[in-house]
Amino acid sequence: MxxxxxxxxxxxxxxxxxxxxxxxxxxxxxxxxxxxxxxxxxxxxxxxxxxxxxxLTEVEAALARMDDGTYGICEASKQEIPYERLEAIPYTRYTVEHAPTSRDTGARPVEEEVMTPPPAGAWEAVENYGSASSLVTPPGQDSEDEDS
Structure with a gap:
């Protein structure tokens, strides 16, 4: 305590x-x-x-492995970790082949559980209203035809 x-x-x-x-x-x-x-x-x-x-926790664990003689041995395969890898990451516990690939769990946001896809044809309905670029008149031209 x-x-x-x-x-x-x-x-x-x-x-x-x-x-x-x-x-x-x-x-x-x-x-x-x-x-x-x-x-x-x-x-x-x-x-x-x-x-x-x-x-820091990993470094302290590596120091403890040095004390007990298991430093430089992969925890997964029990093979020696190459010196070059230990030079790059001195506190590593794994060979490259057995290293965890990512901390990303692949979990998706909980909001996705309640989201619904847009109704069919929603994009087409919006597209029928045009865009800002369809409302712009090119320079030098009037918005109405001059011959009418």
Missing amino acids: SHLTKDQLNTLLLGDSLILSTGELSSVDNHPADTGTETFERSRGLSINTSLSEE
Whole structure:
């Protein structure tokens, strides 16, 4: 059990609130884009912290494998990991052939479960109304025929 409270841990891990980090007393007088930028920057910072934390965990695990003599051995195939691969990614646990290909689970947004395709003929119905380009008269020509 940690000697720190949940609030203390959240402050240490997540940082100050948006108001404290920007120095603004209120976000009401700011343009929404300013707040959006601050929110984006904060989200990017948290993402970088998460990524670095995961990498640190991998490095610590590699150091533990060095101590127990299993460093440089693929966890999947039990074959030696080539030195060149370890040079590129010193904390890797796999040979190239057995490395996980992606962290993408292939999961689709939940909104897709309730989306319905457009009705048949929807595009054709919209197309009948023309486009902005069909309303533009080429330079030097009147919109009506001059002979009429």
